[in-house]
Amino acid sequence: EKETEIKCLDRMKHLPEETYDFLELVGKIGDTLDKKVYVVGGFVRDLLLKRDNDDIDIVVEGDGVLFAEELNQELKGKLLTHEEFGTASIKLQNNNTIDIVSARREYYEYPAALPKVEKSSLWNDLFRRDFTINCMAIQLNSESFGKLIDYFGGLQDLKNRKIRVLYNLSFIEDPTRILRAIRFSARMGFSIENETKNFIMEAIRDQMITKVSDDRIREEISPMLEDENFIKYVITMQTFNLFEAIDTDLKVTKETMRKLGGIQETMDEFGKLSSQQPDIKRIIITQIFRDFPINRLYDILGKFVVNKLLADNIYYTLEAKEDLYQLLTTEDLDRFTLYNTLSQHSLEDLVFYYNDCEEAYIKHYITYYMLHLKNIKLSMSGEDLLKLNIKPGPIYKKVLEGVLKAKISGEIYTKSDEIDYAYGLYKEMKGEENV
Ligand code: CTP
Incomplete structure (x- = not known):
């Protein structure tokens, strides 16, 4: 025990000075108010794992709100209190937030396996x-600064790399x-420790996941999708059949898994073709939902994304998929049609379609577009039309569009080609007008 205590304090000494000083300050205020104070949860876990x-x-064993008020006297942050829950939070100038809760003695039936001796308020807080x-605490009061409190064997599980419920x-x-x-x-x-695994499976079988609100599902899923190793999460979710538990229509097939696994590689390929950085999260979500019934898509999107625009984008990507694939399997598709079709899609769409489609044709067309068509721009402008003594008006737009079309189609290349072509086009249009 002595050893872990020393280790804990040692780890704390490696914290950024600012954090260490802060924890000391918390302890000192605890001393002044004669209350025991602890840092708990994820911070302690990560400290022991040497993660930031x-x-x-x-x-706080006592009035957390009062404690927060005292603490904020020193910190001068933005204090938010919830008297009825005995909680408070302080937003610091560096934007970090400190959450403070009051530990109370609670009188409820302990599960039969646990002895019914009176537990400390901290114990009660951690037991919930x-x-x-995630249930370890480190005391911060001066006399016990750095003392690890581990009622439930958290340190052992951390060493054995186990997730275990209480x-x-x-x-x-x-x-x-x-x-x-x-x-x-x-x-x-x-x-995940075996018994815990069984509890999870039971809870999934009992459809407990359907009781979780969209917001809370999203809060947990969102960080998974932001991790560059997101596929690990998808695989773990899949082993518990969690996608289907979230929505019976959400079947993530082997094929989808394979495609999800290919997204990074596709992104790398596109990295060579475009300097833009596509939003990988959007591509992942689109790929997960590729087989989901489109008429119900919005029902499930709410569990994965909060942003309405993002949801709309994903909807349109999937809605357009079949027609696009059909078109892109046409032999000898002309350059202009290809340009016209693909220029309506975002880079995320193109990465998704490329990654998702099976046909070599489709991949070929997308690559061709990226390499040869996407960045085609006219070298000439309205200025050049003016120099040709063409009277400004709506005809400018029509002529320039016509020239762009010819350039995309590969009929013309240089600026002087463009100007010649523009003049011819102008004449033609004028002629038509005069008929
Ligand atoms: N907690 C819990 N049950 C939940 C959510 C949170 O018991 N459904 C507890 C855990 O003790 C957790 C703490 O509240 O450590 C803080 O939660 P949160 O900030 O969401 O998680 P962290 O453990 O800090 O994890 P992360 O590093 O992902 O933020």
């Missing part, structure tokens, strides 16, 4: 949490934990 974590959660690795009903009480277990296990490469 700027989210600091403080537990999700996984053993009690069997954990996933029933809070089904978001199903997603959290998957998120942590994939993110940190931890395995």
Whole structure:
């Protein structure tokens, strides 16, 4: 025990000075108010794992709101209090947020396996949490600064790289934990302990996931999609059949899995063709939903994205898919039609279609467009039409469009070609007008 204590303090000494000083300050204010204070949860887990974590959660055995007020006297941040819950948060100048909760003694029936001795308020606070690795605390009061409190074997599980719940009903009480277990296990490469795995499967079987709001599902799924190794999460979700549990129509087939696995490579290929950086998250979501019934797409999009525009974009990408694939399997498609069709799509669409389609033809056309058509621009402009003594008016737009079409079609190349062609076109249009 002495050893872990020393280790804990040692790790804390490696924290950024600002963070270390802050934790010391929290402890000192605890001393002044004669209350025990702790930093808890994800911060402690990540400290022991030597991972950076700027989210600091403080537990006070006593009035957390009063404590937050005292603390903010020193910090001069933006204080937000919720008296009724005994919680507060302070937003610091550097934009980090400190959350403070009051630990209270709670009187409820402990699960039968646990002895009914009176537990400390801290114990109660930690017992309500999700996984053993997230249930450790470090005391901050001066006398015990750096003392690790580990009631549930979190340190051992951290060493063994295990995700384990504290009690069997954990996933029933809070089904978001199903997603959290998957998120942590994939993110940190931890395995889900067997009994916990069974609890997850039971909860999924009982359709607990359908009780989770769209917002909360999104909060857990969003960080998964932002991780460059997102495929790990998808694989773990798939092993629990979680996609189907979220929506029975959401079937992520082997083929989709393979395509998801190919997105990064496709992105790299496109990196060579375009200097723009496409939004990979959008491509991933589109790929996950590629087989989802389009008339129900908005029902499920809300669980994955908050942004209406992003949802609309994904909808349009998938809606256009079949017709586009059909068109792009036409032999000898002319350059102008190809340009006209693909220029209506975003880079994300093109990456998605390229990644998703099976036909070599389609891939070929997309690559051809990216390489030879996408960046075609006219060298001439309205100025040149003026020099040809053409009277400005709506005809300018028509002529220039005609020239662009000829250039895209490969009929003309140089600026002087363009000007000649423009003049011919102008004459033609004028002639038609005069008829
Ligand atoms: N927590 C919980 N059950 C949840 C959500 C959160 O028990 N459904 C607890 C965990 O103890 C967690 C803490 O609240 O450590 C803070 O939650 P959060 O900030 O969401 O997670 P972190 O563990 O900090 O993870 P991350 O690094 O992904 O932010």
